[in-house]
Amino acid sequence: MSQNPYHVFAQVYDQDVHLEVPRAFFRTLRPLVLAHGAGPPILDLGCGSGLLTEALAATGARVIGLDGSRPMLALARKRCARFGKRVALVHARLERFQVAERAALALACHDVVNHLPSRSVLARVFARVQRALLPGGILVFDTVTEYCFERYWSDNTHLLEGPLGDVVMSCDWDADMQRATVRIISYVRAGRNRFARGETLLHEYFHAEADISRALVGAGFEQVWSRPWSPWRVQDAEAKRLRRLWCAVKPGPGGRPASKRSPAPGFRRLV
Incomplete structure (x- = not known):
């Protein structure tokens, strides 16, 4: 990762x-x-x-x-x-x-x-x-806002699709730490019907x-x-x-x- x-x-x-x-x-x-x-x-x-x-x-x-x-x-x-x-x-x-x-x-x-x-x-x-x-x-x-983190980041998964590839974003919100965490899995287009997989974590803070x-x-x-x-x-x-x-x-x-x-x-x- x-x-x-x-x-x-x-x-x-x-x-x-x-x-x-x-x-x-x-x-x-x-x-x-x-x-x-x-x-x-x-x-x-x-x-x-x-x-x-x-x-x-x-x-x-x-x-x-x-x-x-x-x-x-x-x-x-x-x-x-x-x-x-x-x-x-x-x-x-x-x-x-x-x-x-x-x-x-x-x-x-x-x-x-x-x-x-x-x-x-x-x-x-x-x-x-x-x-x-x-x-x-x-x-x-x-x-x-805190409302946005609670409503749209707490235990939510989002799929972003586009010409560069696809991204799965699994989000969570820790109310005690006031911190959002997103597990990002990317599938980058690497040729015809081929994708390169990547994975990382990203944090945001309220x-x-x-x-x-x-x-x-x-x-x-x-x-x-x-x-x-x-x-x-x-x-x-x-x-x-x-x-x-x-x-x-x-x-x-x-x-x-x-x-x-x-x-x-x-x-x-x-x-």
Whole structure:
């Protein structure tokens, strides 16, 4: 069984829901991205195979993509090669990354924050991001809710099918540890009627709203906003219980307060 889950997962990642979530994330934040323009780079935190990176770069923005998985970054390099030097892809863990040029906008899409295993790691990552942002800079990310883990991860098995191969995801939820575990078995197409089998484990963690807010404020963010969010086309009450979208704003130049206006529609200020 692979120690790094994305050594297995990378081979079949770019299909099914893994395409839908970053597309929806970009659609939701497109006005904010376009307002950013072609100025300082945008940070794509946990960029994975570059699905969001590509969409950001297509607007004319410069993008720095950061990820801890070399196989996923290899996919991102192929996907974003046409953008040349406007896209830089860096192998780095989010709690230890550094950038040569600070950004005005940082984004983390598709459970990136739920991959962080503890409050202390959450605090270190947010502190790194805050230092990598310009004064007045904005961080936006999504998280999975406790309801979603309980309802859709607890003793559930999901089958993802696509042209790259099939993936069986056997999920479980440990309410005491606040940890979700997914056993991933992949069947990668390896020729006519032939498949290569891979197996790995992946963990995700629930972080309470109070813990996220506290970590953001402790990292030096001045404002914290949040709202229910769903990447799915059907925007019913059930769908909006599954995820939250978060936005944190760094103080402006000279430590002056940033604008109190919501950075994007629908957000409610928590701090």
